[in-house]
Amino acid sequence: MLGVAVAAAVANAIAFAASADIAGGAPTSRLGASLQDAAAKRNSTSAAEKRKLDMREQAVKASEARLAGQIRQQQEQQAAAAKSGQGAGAAGGPSVPYDNLARIYQTMKPNRAGPxxxxxxxxxxxxxxxxxxxxATAQIMANMSPQGAVALSMALAGRKVVPAAAKAGK
Structure with missing residues (x-):
């Protein structure tokens, strides 16, 4: 009977150990628990990093698409300006000298720049x-003669001032 009791005890111990391994029960030691916690933290951290990278990738793709659209729009505008510039001839010249002149006149004192x-x-x-x-344009125009200011105002409005200039010249 003692042999049967020992065999039953060994069988119960093996069954208990096997059920804990199969069921994934609670770890049997602190080391096992800390290993599981560390693995869970590592998995959650890597999942968060993956989400961040996915979000960044989506943002980069959206930015690339937006930039491509802006470049396409600028190219279309330049093509349209080139077509209209061909009809204008020399009037559609480079804008760099005008930009430089604009900066120069803006930095000058208006009472010196006007005349x-x-x-x-x-x-x-x-x-x-x-x-x-x-x-700056208004300050310079204030220091121009009335006829000059009118002529510039009309030119800025897109109107021609030929009659007033012809009368002033005669």
């Missing part, structure tokens, strides 16, 4: 004035 600005060709005045800040 000089007035002596420029009306087309040059218009191009430079459109590239200047409105406040």
């Amino acid at each position: 000089i600005f007035e002596k420029l060709d009306i087309d040059v005045q218009r191009e430079v004035a459109t590239r200047m800040r409105e406040r």
Whole structure:
């Protein structure tokens, strides 16, 4: 009977150990628990990093698409400007000199810039004035003669001032 009891005890111990392994029950030691916690933290951290990378990838793709659209739009605008510039001829010249002149006249004192600005060709005045800040243009126009300010105003409005200039010249 003692042999049967020992065999039953050994069988119960084996069954208990096997049920804990199969069921994934609670760890039997602190080391096992800390290993499981560390693995769970590592898995959650890697999942969070993967989500972050996916979000960044989506943001980059969206930015690339937006930039591609902006580049396409600029190319279309440049093509349209080139087509309209071909009809205008020399009037569609480079804008860099006008930009530089605009910066120069903006930095000058208005009472000195007004009389000089007035002596420029009306087309040059218009191009430079459109590239200047409105406040600087207004201050320069205030220091121009009334006829010069009117001529520039009409040029900025897109109107021709030929009759007034012809009367002033005669």
